[in-house]
Amino acid sequence: MKNEQAMGANESGLFQTHRSDTWWLEPFLTGLGFLSFVIYTTWAMFQGDYYWFSAGHEGFGGYLSPFYSPLLFIEESAAGSAPLLHAWFGSWPEWMPNLIPVTPAILILAGPLSFRLTCYYYRKFYYRSYFLSPPACAVTGVPQKDYKGETVLLVVQNLHRFTLYIAIGFVAVLSYDAFLSFFRNGKIGVGVGSIILLLNPIFLAGYTFGCHAFRHLSGGRHDCFTCPKGKEKVRFKIWQSVSWLNGRHMFWAWISMVWVALTDIYVRLVSKGIWTDFSTWGN
Numbered sequence: 001m002k003n004e005q006a007m008g009a010n011e012s013g014l015f016q017t018h019r020s021d022t023w024w025l026e027p028f029l030t031g032l033g034f035l036s037f038v039i040y041t042t043w044a045m046f047q048g049d050y051y052w053f054s055a056g057h058e059g060f061g062g063y064l065s066p067f068y069s070p071l072l073f074i075e076e077s078a079a080g081s082a083p084l085l086h087a088w089f090g091s092w093p094e095w096m097p098n099l100i101p102v103t104p105a106i107l108i109l110a111g112p113l114s115f116r117l118t119c120y121y122y123r124k125f126y127y128r129s130y131f132l133s134p135p136a137c138a139v140t141g142v143p144q145k146d147y148k149g150e151t152v153l154l155v156v157q158n159l160h161r162f163t164l165y166i167a168i169g170f171v172a173v174l175s176y177d178a179f180l181s182f183f184r185n186g187k188i189g190v191g192v193g194s195i196i197l198l199l200n201p202i203f204l205a206g207y208t209f210g211c212h213a214f215r216h217l218s219g220g221r222h223d224c225f226t227c228p229k230g231k232e233k234v235r236f237k238i239w240q241s242v243s244w245l246n247g248r249h250m251f252w253a254w255i256s257m258v259w260v261a262l263t264d265i266y267v268r269l270v271s272k273g274i275w276t277d278f279s280t281w282g283n
Contacts, residue, residue, distance in 0.1 A: 030125045037257055041067065041109065044264050048103030050080030050271040051264070053193065054184055055281065058083050061183025063193045063277075065267040066200055066260050068105045070173050075102045080271040115167040118160035120212045121253050161213040171208055174201040184281045191279025193266060200256075200263045207252035210245025218242050 044067050054062030064071070064082060073096075074087040084091065092102055100106060116122065174197075181197040182188055208214065219239025245252065269275040 027125060033254070034122065034126075034257075037261055040261055041113070044268070045105040045109050046101055046103055047268075048075060048081075048101065048105070049078040050268045051105070052080055052082035052086075053267055053271040053277065054083075055277070058085075058185070060186045061180055062086075063181050063191075063197060063267045063270070064177050065264040066174055066177070066197075067109060067264045069170075069177050070108060071104050072107050073104060075104070078102075080268075111163075111166045112170050115160070115163040115208075116253075116257070118157045118163060119253065120160070121249050123157060161216075164208070164211060164213045164217070167204075167208045167211075171201050171205050174204060177201075184279075187281065189280040191277045191281065193270060193277050194279070196263050196266050200259055203252065203256040203259045206245055207249070207256040209242060210247075210249050210252050212246060212249075215239065215242045215246050 044065075051065035051068040052062060062082070064086070068082075071082055071087050072089055073092045074081055074084055074090070075092045076084060092104075096102075178194075178198040178201055181194040182190060184191075219235060219242070266275070270277045
């Protein structure tokens with residue numbers, strides 16, 4: 001009994017435990033942080049305005065919110081919208097169903113969110129902390145019988161390996177947006193927003209290329225890593241680099257999630273004129 005108490009063994013009944021520490025604090029803060037991101041992302045998606053800033057210039061260059069990239073269609077009448085030349089397919093089409101809100105973000109956000117929501121790190125925290133499947137045995141007295149993992153609970157999560165390719169595509173697109181941010185009306189320069197937009201794909205790349213699915217893609221299906229030969233040496237080095245990122249996956253998950261929201265906030269505020277974007281172009 002003493003050993004069980006020392007290890008924090010569970011008593012019978014929901015949430016009954018011998019543990020006296022605040023074991024619930026970490027999962028609570030983790031869930032609160034992720035929930036806050038989901039709420040803000042949903043709000044920003046439905047706005048449909050103030051997602052672009054170029055200080056009144058219509059030429060090449062400017063700041064584009066990552067929540068609205070890539071811009072497939074543009075509603076030109078929206079305040080703070082990008083110039084039409086930045087839309088991949090032009091103006092918002094008349095054939096679009098009325099049930100779909102007129103906001104470019106609603107057409108693309110499902111892509112990166114599907115990758116993040118099915119991420120192994122996020123699965124771990126919400127499975128264990130909220131779905132209790134499985135919970136930590138020392139925390140809750142909920143019995144676990146015939147645990148079947150993702151063959152029963154949210155089996156759609158196994159699409160994560162395919163959403164990886166969507167995430168890689170978004171890293172490429174956001175890298176172009178970062179390049180675009182160093183131009184204004186065709187003139188090269190740098191602003192606070194340029195640095196913010198540049199860091200965004202860097203953090204997202206750290207998260208994406210440290211993903212467990214990408215780690216398997218780069219070095220999976222091998223029985224021997226101590227005897228690489230020829231081109232396999234290059235693959236082994238890639239796998240080592242991905243493993244380094246993977247060992248810090250939680251850090252990349254959080255810094256990329258927080259930064260993409262901050263980037264949208266920054267673009268929104270400078271587009272509204274609430275904040276001043278200090279830059280080499282002047283204002």
